Amino acid sequence: MDFRFADDRLPYYEDRSPGSGTLPARAWYARSDAARLSLNGSWAFRLSDTAEGADTRFVADDADPAGWDRVTVPGHWVLQGHGAPAYTNSDYPFPVDPPRVPTENPTGDHRHVFDLPDDWPGGGESVLRFDGVESCARVWLNGRELGWFTGSRLPHEFAVGALLRRRGNVLAVRVHQWSAASYLEDQDMWWLPGIFRDVTLLHRPVGSPADFFVHAAYDHTTGRGSLRVDCDVPGRVTVPELGLDLGTGEEAGVVVEPWSAEVPRLYDGELATSGERVPLRIGFRTVGVVDGVFRANGRRILFRGVNRHEFHPETGRTLDLETMRRDILLMKRHNINAVRTSHYPPHPAFLDLCDELGLWVVDECDLETHGFCEFPGWRGNPVADKRWTPALLDRARRLVERDKNHPSVVVWSLGNECSAGQGLSEMAAWIRERDHSRAVHYENDPSYRDSDFYSRMYVPHHEVEAIGRREEPPLDDPELDARRRSLPLLLVEYAHAMGNSPGGLADYQHLFETYERCQGGFVWEWIDHGLPRRTPDGRPYYGYGGDFGEELHAGNFVCDGLLFPDRTPSPALVEYKKVVEPVHITGDTTAGEITVTNGHDFADTSHLAFTWTYEVEGEAVASGPLTVPPLAPGASADVKLPAPPGGDLVGEAVWTIAAELAADTPWAPRGHEVAWAQLTDVPRRVPEPPAARAAPRREAGALRLGPAVFDAATGTLTALGGLTLRQGPRLDVWRATTDNDRGAPWLAEEPLGATWRRIGLHRMRHRVDAVDADEESLTVRTRVAPAATDLGLYADYRWTAGDDELLLEVSVTPDGEWPCPLPRLGLLLGLPAEYDRAAWYGGGPGEAYPDSCAASRLGRYAMSVDDLQTPYVRPQENGARSDVRWAELRDAGGEGVRVTALTDSFWFTARRWTSHQLDAAEHTTDLVPGDTVWVNVDDAQQGLGSEPWDDGPLPQYQLTVAPTEFRLAFTALSRR
Structure with missing residues (x-):
């Protein structure tokens, strides 16, 4: 027997319909000459545990909210001390029984009393607008119920003119955290209820437009734009700069400069009706799929994009205008040209900024x-x-009507990860009928019957290449297969930026630039969603899933962005900037010439100034401007370099060529670096190890060799010059697992990090087999292996001494059949904690790994050991510097040690905790500095991989177990 209620007996918040009482959707605009009143501010607030747990008498004029709390609107009550946030990725945090929700349904009653301004006009209508409420709201004004609505990230308006009074208006809103609509809003983010976007009262004078649609197209073959503004009331449209004065509904053509993300040309206009004057910012552009390629203004575009959730660590999805602008400036300054508004429409003001500053938007x-x-x-x-x-359909309609007048919006997206269904087809059909000027996107239906793109997530590199060649496996349905093959490939999500990741960005970009069908994609995602917490003793850190008492959560999967929660760029964002830079500089400096290629889609290079710097051994010895002719999009030029500086310059010499902004722009100042390249002029000559100058000699249980002292029994280096080591160098293969190493919980196969643990790489033991001294060297033979396996590594250390150097040759031979690559291969040594000032000549200034090192620039760098760390929200392997020729660590007085590569180069890492302590930490506050600086000098590192569920790094970035040899020199540094 079925005891379910019939739908007509369900409460409104369990109704599948979108609501009742609201006005039709319409275009959003930030200003006009009509009056408006912000109702944002401090509101009275009461929280109940259930949807029916409190009466509705609070809506009455004479209700007494004494004893109620206060919350800031817009805002989320769980971030203001009422309840707690919760994070899930895909799991619903309540029983799945649509459209029903639990009785335990946190419900926030909000009450706000306001007066109309003295100059609030009479006549006409007034509209009460909510730009975003999660997840279901019921609204009263002055005791009269207006209706209810769902659709958390979409606007809803009520006609309220007949209810308003000059003084003492009482606005009451009941907000339920859970509703039937929650089943439609299972996005990967914090569940954050509340009135989180603006609440505004808008006067609508008689004769003001209820809605209007700006149609501004561009014909790239003639250079002419066409403009028509449809409006529900008659009026006139003027664009003074273009000399246009049109009636609504009339169309005119005129020569214009087109709008693009690179050149966001806007024309100021005005829509004037008898009741209202509305400023317009008009961008002329035409977009769509033509001959299997998505084009704008006739040209193929390449999306260098990011997925962007709205997030601020203090206010959640409530963002102010300055934060939105800051996001876009960071994107533009890191060569990002596109945003997918995952997975909901953003605050509408964000799109105004995209129009102004220039970003392609998938809305x-x-x-x-x-x-x-x-x-x-x-x-x-x-x-x-x-x-x-x-x-x-209501959600599709409110999306399109709200945002249809933004030139930055070039694609409508039906939603995210909903599989397939007729409801999506009806959404797509309505959108195409309403707006045929934009493409429609949907990823999660493999038939792509409703999408203008072959859209995929997290596609391996080899498959991207096959699709680029149009050699992907066919679908069973020939008609659908033919349709899919006609579509451009868009990686709507790729390269998961969780923790120390992603790797392989440069390899993806190479495919995008090689195959016309591959039109780029959107890295997941823009920002870590960490929420601020403090330890009992007051130390701050960022929390993630599970830190707020959630019984069901997805851990730190919510921290997967290119920005840290405080909006500091991560190393991955710096890498992405380099990988997607729109100018390419290549060449062979032995010919004294380089090639500069303009990779912009629309802009020429006249906005850039080029410079050169000549460096020897990491020191700049000369620099100057470089003359590069203006290059059209896609064009290249061969450019002569100046003659290299003369003089007694000895050592590795490198040209650094940079493209910088020649003048201030709205998004960055003059001198901002857009692109760069380093080209070798004089290759590095690996230092020849000096001949052995000293023989080992025994002294009271120790062995002395030149400036060094070794333990006679184990052969361990214990002192160098005046420096006593905490731990002498010995073979190390373990790293604190990254999020990608750890894998995703749904993986069927064992992730690499789990394999490493199963084998026991985190608990290697060192056995000394021999300590042999001869006339010129000390050789220590060891086997390094974990318990419970026959796998091992034979490691031989041969030490010799020059005049003031200690030289080491390391030979590693695998023992057994290794089933996996190694995390790292090199030496680990420990120095006293006061040796915390690092300097090096090599890649920098930030961290790098084999498949994430495009942004690593050869030079000389210096910083503290603390500053070498990258503070990932969940701690993990970090901080390696690549291509290091030499590195040194000193104390405050200048005493220390230098390590020099006598083979090609090494990877350098230094930190105040061990890899095991780093691996065990859940938050940054778990990392407590000890009395040792732990230094890794690695011959090789395992790559990062692109996401936790892939097959690991590409083969060329995997650290395959194989016989290895490398050489190093250790030099004691005296006080300055």
């Missing part, structure tokens, strides 16, 4: 039903249930 509907993937065939999925279709 995504507020829709995701990912949690249904847990059930066979996505059983119960709302997009395949016609009872949900009105809500889906």
Whole structure:
């Protein structure tokens, strides 16, 4: 027997419909000459544990909210001391029984009393607008119920003119955390209820437009734009710069400069009706898929994009205008040209900024039903249930109507990870009928019947190449297969930036630039969603899933961004900037010539100034401007370099060529570096090891060799010059596992980090087999291996001494059949804690790994050991510097040690905790400095890989177990 309630007996917050009482969706605009009143501010607030746990008498004029708390609107009550946030990736944090939700349903009652300004006009209508409420809101004004609505990231308006009074208006809003709509909003992010976007009262004078649609196209063959503004009331459209004065509904053509993300040309205009004057910012552009390629203004574009959630560590999804602008400036300064608004429409002001500053936008509907993937065939999925279709169409309509006048919006996205269903097809059909000027995107239906893109997530490099060649495996349905092959490839998510990741960005970019069909993609994602916490003793850190008492959560999967929570760029963002830079500089300096190629889609290079610097052994010895002719998009030029500086310059010599902004722009100042390259002029000559000058000699249980002292029994280096080591150099293969090493929880196969642990690489033991001294060297023979396995590594250390140097040759021979690559291979040594000032000649200034080192620039660098660390929200392997020729660590007085590569170079890492302590830490505050600086000097490192569920790094970046030899020199540094 079925005891379910019939739908008509369900409470409104369990109704599948989108709501009742709201006005039709319409275009959003930030200003006009009509009056408006912000209702943001401090509101009275009461939280109940259930949806029906409190009465509605608070809506009355004479209700007394004494004893209520206060919250800031816009905002989330769980970030203001009422309840707690919760994070899940795809799992619903409540039983899946649509459209029902638990009785335990946190419900926030909000009450705000406001007066109208003295100059608030009479006549006409007034509209109460909510730009975002999660997840269901019921609204009263002056005791009269206006209606209720869902669709958290979309605007809703009510007509309220007849209810307003000059003084003492009482606005009451009941917000439920859970509703039927929660099944449509299963995005990978914190669940954060509340009135989190603006609340505004808008006067609508008689004769003001309810809605208007700006159609501004561009014909790249003629250079002419066409403009038509449709409006529900008659009026005139003027664009003074273009000499246009049109009636609404009339179309005119005129020569214009087109809008693009690179050259975001906007024309100021105005829509004037009898009741209102609305400023317009018009961008002329035409976009769409032509001959299997997505084009703008006739040219193929390459998306160098990011997925962007709205997030601020203090205010959640409540963002102010300055934070939005800061995000876009950071994107532009890191060569990002596109944003996917994952997985909901952003605050509309963000799109104004995209219009102004220049970003391509994939505007995504507020829709995701990912949690249904847990059930066979996505059983119960709302997009395949016609009872949900009105809500889906309402969301599509509110998205398109709100944002249709933004030139930056070039693609409508139906939503994210909803599998397939007729509801999506009806959304796509409505969108295409309403706006045929933009492409439609959807990724999660492999038939792509509703998408203008062959859209994929996290596609391996080899498969991207096959798709680029149009050699992907066919679909069973020939018609669908032919359609899919006609579509451009868009990686709507790729390169998961979780923790120390992603690797392989440069390899992806090479494919995008090689194959016309591959039109780039969007890195997941923009920012770590860490929320501030403090330890009991007051030390700050960022929390993630599970830190707020959630019974179900996805851990630190919410921290997977190119920015840290405080909006500090991560090493991955610096890497991405280099990989996607829009100017390419190549060449062979032995011919005294380089090639400069303009990789912009639309802009020529006249906005750039080029410079050169000549460096010897990491020191700049000369620099100057470089004359490069203006290059059209896609064009190249061969450019002569100046003659290298003369004089007694000895050592490795490198040209650094940079492209910088020639003048201030709205997004960066003059001199901002857009692109760069380093080209070798004189290769490095690996130092020849000096002849042995000293023989080992025994002294009271020790062995002395030149400036060094060794333990006679173990052959361990214990002192060098005046420096006593905490631990002498010995073979090390372990690293604190990265998020990618650890893998994803849904993987069927064992992730690499788990294999390393199973084998026991985190608990290697060192056995000394022999300590042999001859006339010129000390040789220590060891076997390094974990318990419970026959795998091992024979490591031989041969020490010799020059006049003031200690030389080491390391030979490593594998023993057994190794089933996996190593995390690292090199030496680990420990120095006293006061040796905390690092300097090196090699790659920098930031960290790098084999498949993430494009941004590593050869030079001389110096910083503290503390500054060498990268503070990932969940600690993990970090801080390596690549291509290091030499590195040194000193104390405050200048005493220390230098390590020099006598083979090619090494990877250098120094930190105040061991890799094991780093691996065990859950938060940055778990890392407590000890009395030792631990230094890794690695011959090789394992790459990072692109995401936790891939097959690991590409083969060329894997540290295969094989016989290895490397040589180093150790020099004691005296006080300055």
